[in-house]
Amino acid sequence: MKFNTKLIHGGISEDQATGAVSIPVYRTSTFHQHKLGAESKWEYGRTGNPTRNALEQLIADIEGGKYGFAFASGSAAIHAVFSLFSNGDHIIVGNDVYGGTFRLINKVLKRFGLEFTVVDTRDQQAIEDAIKENTKAIYLETPTNPLLKISDISEIARIAHMNNFKVIVDNTFATPYNQNPLTLGADIVLHSATKYLGGHSDVVAGLVATADDELADELFFLQNSIGSVLGPDDSWLLMRGIKTLGVRMRVHQENAQIIFDYLKNNKKVGQVYYPGDPDGEGYEIAKDQMHGFGAIISFELKDGLDPKTFVENLQLVDLAESLGGIESLIEVPAVMTHSAIPRDIRLKNGIKDELIRLSVGVEDPEDLLDDLKQTFASI
Numbered sequence: 001m002k003f004n005t006k007l008i009h010g011g012i013s014e015d016q017a018t019g020a021v022s023i024p025v026y027r028t029s030t031f032h033q034h035k036l037g038a039e040s041k042w043e044y045g046r047t048g049n050p051t052r053n054a055l056e057q058l059i060a061d062i063e064g065g066k067y068g069f070a071f072a073s074g075s076a077a078i079h080a081v082f083s084l085f086s087n088g089d090h091i092i093v094g095n096d097v098y099g100g101t102f103r104l105i106n107k108v109l110k111r112f113g114l115e116f117t118v119v120d121t122r123d124q125q126a127i128e129d130a131i132k133e134n135t136k137a138i139y140l141e142t143p144t145n146p147l148l149k150i151s152d153i154s155e156i157a158r159i160a161h162m163n164n165f166k167v168i169v170d171n172t173f174a175t176p177y178n179q180n181p182l183t184l185g186a187d188i189v190l191h192s193a194t195k196y197l198g199g200h201s202d203v204v205a206g207l208v209a210t211a212d213d214e215l216a217d218e219l220f221f222l223q224n225s226i227g228s229v230l231g232p233d234d235s236w237l238l239m240r241g242i243k244t245l246g247v248r249m250r251v252h253q254e255n256a257q258i259i260f261d262y263l264k265n266n267k268k269v270g271q272v273y274y275p276g277d278p279d280g281e282g283y284e285i286a287k288d289q290m291h292g293f294g295a296i297i298s299f300e301l302k303d304g305l306d307p308k309t310f311v312e313n314l315q316l317v318d319l320a321e322s323l324g325g326i327e328s329l330i331e332v333p334a335v336m337t338h339s340a341i342p343r344d345i346r347l348k349n350g351i352k353d354e355l356i357r358l359s360v361g362v363e364d365p366e367d368l369l370d371d372l373k374q375t376f377a378s379i
């Protein structure tokens, strides 16, 4: 089955009890067990729910894995995955990961005795230098948030497996439409499904997939033990979103290309960050490991131009955190999504105060361009 067909017919494509084409919302916390002590497929809603299960099969399928797990948020998914590790384990982390992931690492996980080394995962030497005897995993994003840096997943997997540790990729920005880390050698892929997978800015959810039997057993145990599972209503909503991922991504990316061309030739714009920029540093790797370049563009306004005025004067594009919805969303990382990172570290990582991140939606591109033009005229 090809990818776009899998989005619609993958996983469990009809309800096994009734044949319903749309998997019903099984809004139940428990299931009748007909024989005392006999194994039954469904027992308790945290452990398993048929609606959630259909979603979990679907993410496994579209990521090229065997097992899927759905969580109450991307952050809950990340927490469950890090819970694979124990006091004294060492994990290498990309230096440009989601702000909330940094917060989880620094303010929560370190309290439980996990050790972390932060590296630029584009730099293979830096990764090799960071490896210790107790290194158990490398955790990375590609493209990163918000600077869209590209790391070579196959190459990192080669280094990791040679040194006997796991590769975990947060694939939120690329989506399974553009990139399948498991088929590139990663052991675990995860998503904030709140973004492109849901796609309509109406659900908060997280997904994990793996093809590894042993990791899947552990993840199932952790999902059930920690209990941060996705409810059946949100599981249904997410499946509904995923069915149109292909059609949405095609338009997202067409629009992003148009906006990128406009920004790249705009005199009020400094650096533009987009994986599809042929002059960009990660372009060749992106072209190799991704099927498309996504629809997030970050850019800096030229010195002295105020990002506050720029984003507040937009009429159509929403000033909001999050990304990946059908509506175009814009934000200033230094003030919004990345404000939890101390300013000196943020600047060192290249996230300037005048950096703007745009998640290009599926509106008519002429309307988007008109909106950008009028706000550029105002600054």
Ligand SMILES: *Cc1c(COP(=O)(O)O)cnc(C)c1O
Binding pocket: 073, 074, 075, 076, 098, 100, 101, 141, 145, 170, 172, 173, 191, 192, 193, 194, 195, 204, 205, 206
């Ligand atoms: C939003 C986001 C997360 C966190 O997901 P939530 O669903 O908000 O908990 C993790 N990683 C990336 C790349 C994100 O964009």
